[in-house]
Amino acid sequence: MVPRQPPKSRSELICVALRSAILERALQPGMKLPEDSLGERFGTSRTIVRQALERLAAEGLVELRHNRGAAVAMPSLEEAQDLFELRAQIEDLVIMRLAAGLTAEQEAALEAHIAREEEAQSGPEPISIRLATEFHILMADLTGSPVLARYVNEVAYRCGLTLSQFARPHSTVCGIQEHRDILAALKSGDVVRAQDIARTHLEAVSARAQFKGAEINGYSYLDALEPYASGVRNSG
Amino acid sequence: MVPRQPPKSRSELICVALRSAILERALQPGMKLPEDSLGERFGTSRTIVRQALERLAAEGLVELRHNRGAAVAMPSLEEAQDLFELRAQIEDLVIMRLAAGLTAEQEAALEAHIAREEEAQSGPEPISIRLATEFHILMADLTGSPVLARYVNEVAYRCGLTLSQFARPHSTVCGIQEHRDILAALKSGDVVRAQDIARTHLEAVSARAQFKGAEINGYSYLDALEPYASGVRNSG
DNA sequence: TGGGATTTGTTCGTATGTATT
DNA sequence: GAATACATACGAACAAATCCC
Numbered sequence: 060m061v062p063r064q065p066p067k068s069r070s071e072l073i074c075v076a077l078r079s080a081i082l083e084r085a086l087q088p089g090m091k092l093p094e095d096s097l098g099e100r101f102g103t104s105r106t107i108v109r110q111a112l113e114r115l116a117a118e119g120l121v122e123l124r125h126n127r128g129a130a131v132a133m134p135s136l137e138e139a140q141d142l143f144e145l146r147a148q149i150e151d152l153v154i155m156r157l158a159a160g161l162t163a164e165q166e167a168a169l170e171a172h173i174a175r176e177e178e179a180q181s182g183p184e185p186i187s188i189r190l191a192t193e194f195h196i197l198m199a200d201l202t203g204s205p206v207l208a209r210y211v212n213e214v215a216y217r218c219g220l221t222l223s224q225f226a227r228p229h230s231t232v233c234g235i236q237e238h239r240d241i242l243a244a245l246k247s248g249d250v251v252r253a254q255d256i257a258r259t260h261l262e263a264v265s266a267r268a269q270f271k272g273a274e275i276n277g278y279s280y281l282d283a284l285e286p287y288a289s290g291v292r293n294s295g
Numbered sequence: 296m297v298p299r300q301p302p303k304s305r306s307e308l309i310c311v312a313l314r315s316a317i318l319e320r321a322l323q324p325g326m327k328l329p330e331d332s333l334g335e336r337f338g339t340s341r342t343i344v345r346q347a348l349e350r351l352a353a354e355g356l357v358e359l360r361h362n363r364g365a366a367v368a369m370p371s372l373e374e375a376q377d378l379f380e381l382r383a384q385i386e387d388l389v390i391m392r393l394a395a396g397l398t399a400e401q402e403a404a405l406e407a408h409i410a411r412e413e414e415a416q417s418g419p420e421p422i423s424i425r426l427a428t429e430f431h432i433l434m435a436d437l438t439g440s441p442v443l444a445r446y447v448n449e450v451a452y453r454c455g456l457t458l459s460q461f462a463r464p465h466s467t468v469c470g471i472q473e474h475r476d477i478l479a480a481l482k483s484g485d486v487v488r489a490q491d492i493a494r495t496h497l498e499a500v501s502a503r504a505q506f507k508g509a510e511i512n513g514y515s516y517l518d519a520l521e522p523y524a525s526g527v528r529n530s531g
Numbered sequence: 532t533g534g535g536a537t538t539t540g541t542t543c544g545t546a547t548g549t550a551t552t
Numbered sequence: 553g554a555a556t557a558c559a560t561a562c563g564a565a566c567a568a569a570t571c572c573c
Contacts, residue, residue, distance in 0.1 A: 339562090340564080342564095363570070364570095
């Protein structure tokens with residue numbers, strides 16, 4: 060039973076790895092991303108890395124300065140606020156669709172994810188942070204709309220990046236209970252209430268964040284990247 | 296007085312050209328986009344064309360099938376509806392910001408655009424179609440928020456693509472009067488009314504569209520592309 | 532079915548541009 | 553301020569997959 064190898068290209072895998080690394084704050088805003096060291100680390104040539112970086116730049120996670128290399132994007136505070144506002148607006152649509160009739164499978168998927176969040180609570184903090192964002196991405200996926208999935212995915216990742224830049228080190232971004240509340244509201248079928256709860260949740264997340272001024276330093280990103288890279292190398 | 300050469304890369308210029316071509320329906324959904332012929336047409340190598348195609352694929356305007364080349368995307372009817380719904384939701388934010396206090400420059404810019412739409416009314420239809428979409432993109436630009444500008448831009452272009460696939464040949468997508476109404480509502484400062492008008496406008500556009508089944512044929516895209524290509528070649 | 536032609540995926544070398552001493 | 557070191561931008565060529573007859 061082959062695990063249904065999805066025909067993902069090598070550069071897509073690198074994208075996924077870098078996105079996770081950014082969301083888990085292993086790669087912090089401002090860190091440089093030279094093509095050849097990444098290529099060496101991921102076991103591929105610069106061309107592939109370049110593709111990945113260009114894609115991430117299109118998504119707003121990476122800044123690509125002409126002839127000056129790539130770096131993890133450093134969104135401004137204004138951008139951060141715009142992103143959260145936009146995200147709430149888009150997720151309204153997601154909530155609306157799910158609340159209109161939550162199937163058993165959808166409910167099970169959301170519960171399974173919350174369970175994983177609970178497990179991760181005792182583990183390393185970056186994992187919890189990533190799972191918290193991915194709960195929202197899962198909701199978007201469950202709508203079955205590629206359009207919603209795509210944009211929630213992108214905006215949520217960018218929000219995660221802004222948190223990495225502006226949030227205090229140990230602010231509790233998680234909010235597992237709030238995810239449980241959202242699920243309950245979805246089950247109730249009350250669209251407006253579900254939207255309210257989700258919106259309040261997002262506002263709480265962004266409010267918990269904006270306290271620390273941006274600080275960029277500490278550069279040993281290559282070691283920080285190792286766990287993400289190995290997954291790509293072993294996939295040939 | 297040098298016309299301030301914008302530091303746009305060659306591939307970005309090709310992106311812009313292809314986007315315009317798609318929005319003006321010179322490139323229709325399903326048309327193949329071979330790297331070689333595009334490179335020859337734009338006077339550059341395949342590498343650059345490839346970058347542009349990858350970017351357009353990330354934006355959802357182009358479908359990139361592994362080892363099978365690129366083609367203009369063929370969104371499903373469901374996707375089309377999702378895109379218009381999402382677009383209305385995002386543009387709510389745009390309207391909210393502009394209606395909160397429209398400056399003289401913003402007003403002038405919108406009026407100038409409407410004037411151009413009026414001029415184009417007697418000219419070729421594809422230009423009118425493009426200008427109609429770009430009115431919305433201009434509104435997003437005028438908010439000064441790169442985030443809003445970016446996503447309205449992308450979703451609006453994708454909506455234009457869906458219209459190209461599903462709208463009847465000579466459906467009047469334009470609605471210049473509706474744009475005037477939006478501007479008037481923005482000037483009045485009544486956010487809710489402005490949002491209502493904009494939303495109604497978008498619903499009207501998408502309603503005018505969904506009548507024709509998708510039909511793909513007629514392939515002489517190389518000639519159709521010439522006017523877009525020349526602008527790129529002359530920019531070195 | 533098979534083979535040739537066409538198109539894409541990838542690598543690598545060179546040129547160009549930027550930062551640094 | 554000039555020269556050096558470094559990183560990216562671009563293009564030509566090779567290899568692999570697909571398409572078409």
